[in-house]
Amino acid sequence: MMILIDSGNSRIKLGTFSETAHAARLAAQAVSPDGAAIAAAPIGRRDTESAAFDNTDIAAVDAWLAALPVRPLGAIGVNVAGDKQGDAIAAAFARQGVTVRWLRAQGEAYGLTNRYAQPQQLGADRWASLVGVTAHQDFGHGPFLLACFGTATTLDTVGPDNVFEGGMILPGPALMKTSLVSGTANLPLADGAVVDFPTDTHQAIASGVAAAQAGALMRQWLAGCRHYGQPPAVFVAGGGWPEVADETRRLLAEAAAVIHCSVAPIEMLEHPVLDGLAHIAATQAAEVS
Structure with missing residues (x-):
């Protein structure tokens, strides 16, 4: 069993990947009743639920590791919260006898080509997420846009040739709101409805933030x-x-109507970084075996 780590700006997300369970599940789904090959469950899907902790709560990571029924063989992860945080997490794993290997973005690996001018400058979490989404498209795919609304919002585009064209970064919804509180004298931490024509400050801020995120x-x-x-x-x-x-769905529908095309339903992903790390773990295990 491998541990998967997504160390972000606000939370530490952990998951596990079992090569044995994954291989058995793929074998069970590899052939349809008429004997024809069918799409198996996407490679690298995790086999257990994940856990998430505040990124200051290293003690919770210790406790989670100690409670695992099976000792992990190792851990791979991505860390965008700085070297100090990465060292603290690695130390917690070391106390349980587990070595952490931190991954960085690559120019071309695991089916994804990264067009960043300096490939390793791409956030490792963004790279892992894109690896995961790309790998989970059965029988090819069209272009896709992955939007992650965390502490920062990232908007990344991958083509049908599995080439990451590039992406945007902007403050996430919560950060936009708190920046108005800390950067102004009178604006509150907004908790208002998103409306076309706001008539109070809370509505004005909430609507502005939603419009900025959806518009991007x-x-x-x-x-x-x-x-x-x-x-x-x-x-x-x-x-x-x-x-x-709601604002995003509304704006996309309006844009699609203007250019006379349809919009496929937006798909919510629970933990794309961990899914990408699981795909990497599965690929590495297959290369060794």
């Missing part, structure tokens, strides 16, 4: 439509998604 996603979706000649599928993740979901 719509911009990248339209850029994908122009670049690929077809609308990208949209995948979303992150704790900030619920507060911008």
